[in-house]
Amino acid sequence: MPPYTSTKYRMQVCVCARECVAVWISAYLIVMDVIHKRASSKEREKIAQRADERKSNAECVYEWKPPPDTPTPLHPARKAPCDVGDSNKMMAARFLLRRAAPALRQVRCYAEAASGAPQMSFTFASPNEVFFKGVSVKQVDVPTLTGAFGILPAHVPTLQVLRPGVVTVFSDDGTSAKYFVSSGSITVNADSSVQLLAEEAVPLENLDLATAKANLEKAQSEMGSASDEASRAEVQISIEANEAIVKALE
């Protein structure tokens, strides 16, 4: 006979007992659940039965019908008419509107289309001459160090630096004017005003193609004799500028 007082035996008994208790408890819960379900379904049946009885016994049947379609007055905060056909939706909307009234204090309406015909105030000057001063134009094409791009009204504000190239100004009446610009800067502001400040700006007609070609060849021959990096860079700059002039005139 095993000693019933030993610890190992006692522990085994405890574990056994615990498991048994767990099994009993779960069994109890399952049984109660089943009973409850059966009972609630029975109750629901009874309730439905009673409702049917009441309906059949009643003299007049009260049933909620949506009121006939009448245009309901709009909440003053709403400018845009909503779907008036469905009165249910209207009532729900008005209820929600009253709930949300504080948030709707600020007037809300459809987004405005981009205000028609924004104007671009264009200013173009060099140290010697002013070409445009606050003139309203349609588009300006500029050559910048990062590439050539066209600026329209409502362009994103930007600051760009120019390289030798052609600036084309398209004015409101459709005519375009071309200028050759040596370098400078262009500013596009948030109010669509554009300022183009050039170091040296001349109308294309003032440039001479033959002279430009001769200068280009001279610069290219100078490239070989350039000694240090700075002078080489300067020669390279003049080559590029002459190439731009030649390209503009051809």
Place this chain on the structure above:
Amino acid sequence: MVAYWRQAGLSYIRYSAVCARVVRAALKPQFRVEAVKNAESSVRVNKVKTA
């Protein structure tokens, strides 16, 4: 991307001066005289006499 002239140690002012010189040199003769005159007048270099 750094520009080649920036890498060679030149500033944009120098770049701009070289470009302007090139453009002035490519002008038609009747405009060139006036342009050169205008360009010279915008910058005047005064060498300060040291004691």
